[in-house]
């Protein structure tokens with residue numbers, strides 16, 4: 001598919017008009033993978049000619065997001081806003097060769113024309129009455145520049161994912177290419193850039209398919225070679241409509257904040273519309289993905305962004321990293337939640353113990369804030385939840401009384417760790433005939449949650465004083481219970 005003698009050059013060309021969307025990140029990733037697979041070049045071009053909508057803050061968000069994901073581009077970043085002179089040169093050339101012309105039709109006139117064409121069920125297009133007129137005498141400020149489209153043939157291109165795509169080129173009419181000599185429009189600037197940057201393969205979302213014939217017509221008019229095209233399937237939400245805000249987070253920054261790991265998101269985005277040699281295998285590291293990535297294996301149909309799957313995958317990656325690294329990654333979330341205020345002594349050791357207990361369950365870093373809150377503060381809970389099976393108030397009161405007694409009597413000279421606590425408390429629980437009678441209320445009082453690590457593990461981490469406070473609180477609450 002690729003000529004071995006010609007170096008593969010691809011590009012990602014985001015507009016800095018919003019945060020880095022996961023769809024843009026996926027397109028960037030596929031370009032990156034393709035370039036890496038064929039040892040080619042991956043260019044980053046910022047399409048910032050729309051002065052009103054472009055913003056440096058969004059450019060920063062895009063660059064930060066790509067860097068965080070580990071999608072590195074080659075060479076310097078190109079800005080379209082710095083290439084205006086280049087576009088002007090080509091616009092001048094096209095005007096001089098009468099391949100482009102000035103059009104003075106107003107928006108109202110064009111809207112009216114489009115309305116009539118739509119009414120007659122024709123494809124809207126503008127065949128301009130100024131196409132053969134000399135522009136020198138009129139006021140150019142009120143005019144835009146259009147491509148003089150004299151083509152009548154069927155325009156075909158072979159898409160590397162979707163096979164042959166055909167268009168009737170006359171359907172595009174005399175389409176606009178610039179608002180003025182210094183304000184090129186999208187399709188025009190893209191053609192010039194891709195040519196000058198020697199782009200060999202254009203890999204982009206299928207929403208760009210309608211732009212492709214216009215760009216090919218411009219390449220033909222300018223005598224530029226046609227790159228190869230590959231249009232990626234759209235990313236869909238769980239309901240199979242186009243992925244949008246109502247499906248949840250859509251920007252890379254949001255996923256980063258929620259505590260997804262870059263390796264996991266990289267892997268997840270890679271299999272969003274692509275499968276490797278073994279399509280059963282979904283967890284693939286960067287090296288494997290690069291080795292196996294072929295455009296031929298990209299699917300044609302829309303790719304569903306399944307957050308549940310991302311959660312599962314992220315959990316798998318969380319379990320792959322070292323406890324030390326996971327602890328470091330989790331600390332900012334615990335700090336943000338205010339859990340680490342005023343905790344000083346043995347903090348890191350304590351946090352590491354907590355993370356060790358939660359690592360098996362975590363799906364994203366932010367989960368630690370909810371699942372492990374009881375290690376840092378006493379949770380409130382429904383007192384009836386402390387009752388094991390058909391247990392009554394009086395029985396629970398007696399059990400809490402014994403627990404209080406046992407725990408207070410644990411000599412701090414013997415070690416306060418889960419093994420020792422189990423050795424002391426378990427025989428007492430066994431004496432009740434059903435050890436759940438003691439272990440359940442103890443665990444529930446400690447965590448205030450239906451699911452949590454076991455009581456001895458929690459007690460080891462929070463310490464004797466905090467455990468006694470937990471029992472005391474349960475005793476106070478149960479006193480208020482009717483029966």
Ligand SMILES: [Zn+2]
Nearest residue numbers: 103104105128
């Ligand atoms: Zn016109």
